[in-house]
Amino acid sequence: MSSRFPGVELAILIAAALPATAQEGQRAFDASDFGRAAESWRAEAAAGSADAMFGLGLLHDLGLGMPRDAAAALRWYLSAADLGHAEAQFNVAVMLDSGTGGPRETAAAAAWYSRAAAQGNLRAQYNLGLLYDKGEGVPRNRDLARLWLGLAAPQLRAAQDRLAVLADDPFARDLSPPVPLGGARIGSRAELAWTAPPGPGGSIFHLELVTPEGPVADLQTALSAVVLPAPAEGPLFWRVSRIAEGNAAYVAGPWQAIGDPAPPPPTGRMRILTAPGAAPFAAELATAFRAAGLPVEIGAAVAATSAVEHGFGQDRNMARDVASFLPGLSAEDARGAALPGRPPGEVTVTLVSEGS
Amino acid sequence: MKHLIAALSLSVMPALAFAQAEQEPLSISFPTGAAAVPAEGLDTLDEAARLFRAGNPIVMIVTGGADTVGNAGRNLQLSVARAQAVADGLVARGIPADRLQVLGRGTTELPVDTSAGVAEQANRVVEISWR
Numbered sequence: 222m223s224s225r226f227p228g229v230e231l232a233i234l235i236a237a238a239l240p241a242t243a244q245e246g247q248r249a250f251d252a253s254d255f256g257r258a259a260e261s262w263r264a265e266a267a268a269g270s271a272d273a274m275f276g277l278g279l280l281h282d283l284g285l286g287m288p289r290d291a292a293a294a295l296r297w298y299l300s301a302a303d304l305g306h307a308e309a310q311f312n313v314a315v316m317l318d319s320g321t322g323g324p325r326e327t328a329a330a331a332a333w334y335s336r337a338a339a340q341g342n343l344r345a346q347y348n349l350g351l352l353y354d355k356g357e358g359v360p361r362n363r364d365l366a367r368l369w370l371g372l373a374a375p376q377l378r379a380a381q382d383r384l385a386v387l388a389d390d391p392f393a394r395d396l397s398p399p400v401p402l403g404g405a406r407i408g409s410r411a412e413l414a415w416t417a418p419p420g421p422g423g424s425i426f427h428l429e430l431v432t433p434e435g436p437v438a439d440l441q442t443a444l445s446a447v448v449l450p451a452p453a454e455g456p457l458f459w460r461v462s463r464i465a466e467g468n469a470a471y472v473a474g475p476w477q478a479i480g481d482p483a484p485p486p487p488t489g490r491m492r493i494l495t496a497p498g499a500a501p502f503a504a505e506l507a508t509a510f511r512a513a514g515l516p517v518e519i520g521a522a523v524a525a526t527s528a529v530e531h532g533f534g535q536d537r538n539m540a541r542d543v544a545s546f547l548p549g550l551s552a553e554d555a556r557g558a559a560l561p562g563r564p565p566g567e568v569t570v571t572l573v574s575e576g577s
Numbered sequence: 578m579k580h581l582i583a584a585l586s587l588s589v590m591p592a593l594a595f596a597q598a599e600q601e602p603l604s605i606s607f608p609t610g611a612a613a614v615p616a617e618g619l620d621t622l623d624e625a626a627r628l629f630r631a632g633n634p635i636v637m638i639v640t641g642g643a644d645t646v647g648n649a650g651r652n653l654q655l656s657v658a659r660a661q662a663v664a665d666g667l668v669a670r671g672i673p674a675d676r677l678q679v680l681g682r683g684t685t686e687l688p689v690d691t692s693a694g695v696a697e698q699a700n701r702v703v704e705i706s707w708r
Binding site: 275279282283308311312315316318319321342343344347348351373376377378379382 | 600622623626627628629630631632635666669670671
């Protein structure tokens, strides 16, 4: 090998040293050499390849080079689904939905359809729309049916057709809490799914994803599943609430933990907006409240005076407790404010020190 | 007695389960002379969408039939049109067209053997099977 191009030599050496990639099993499969495909894929699956796990699922599902075994297929699809493989998630959902390879479990099917649908899998979006239209495995919810079918409609004609004839649900009178369906972290993304019956007109979901220290994401959506970036390690918590029109009230679902072992879930949320002069004090305050179990976000103050605010009437007591804890303030200083988009349960503390 | 029966069915179960792993073909029946998928048939198409896994390299065979009422040539065309309508319904649900075979068998190999001119719903059927 020439030493004029050391980068190329290195690349060749590295390529030669790598074990067979997922492509080897795929090539054997495409050539209908199912024995060889199984052998390659077993090695690749042991090394953690979700594609290989999915391939083994296919071989068992269809009885290619081996007897048909729906239960084994489901187990392999599940391994790949746990690693975030969208097609495997769809296949798991279909098998649970149809009771193939195991008992029929429509709620679990809905959870897996939701995760695949959030990743853009068209057939999962369509099937999830069907489940919401009929109320199978999830509460009947034509709003969610409409949204999921709507995502598939540009490419699936059947979704368009069904949308055209979809009935409307009457609006609910009461705000009901969302129910988590499932959540997982895969690498540096989180896949989260929940369900709910129809809400009052103008209500929306608010999704919180936090670490014990502070927020990762706050998202308002009408959908019932998302994929979003998340820290690759460390404890994570998520929760979905339903916010009434005009931020009049909210009802929160339960906190869910991701990652074992998990510390206790958050006891609240806090945001500290600080002027530069008050920054050291803000940092001390953040430490104290994190120790009390609240994820704390720190940002820059825009207001000219110190304040303790809550965006929802039902968080007044929490805000009063925070205000009475702060030097120079009392519980009476806590006030309600219009804070659209802020998470339910959050108290916002603005710190502007004298002369800053 | 109940325990005995439960124990018996458990020992028989594995064999049954293996046989039942082979899914029964789905079928959609049509009114006389019609080739459009009726409303009840749309439910069966959705059943297919909730049964067929992704990444499936197998071949799906959509076979249309007709009963013996009317002209055999017309019935052949009808059976082809029915099978095509069902195939279109599967494709509309995201099942890939490149795995489909569409076949009209006219009034041959009737599910229910009848003489000519007999209206029989079981013969006005499209079956979705696979291998």
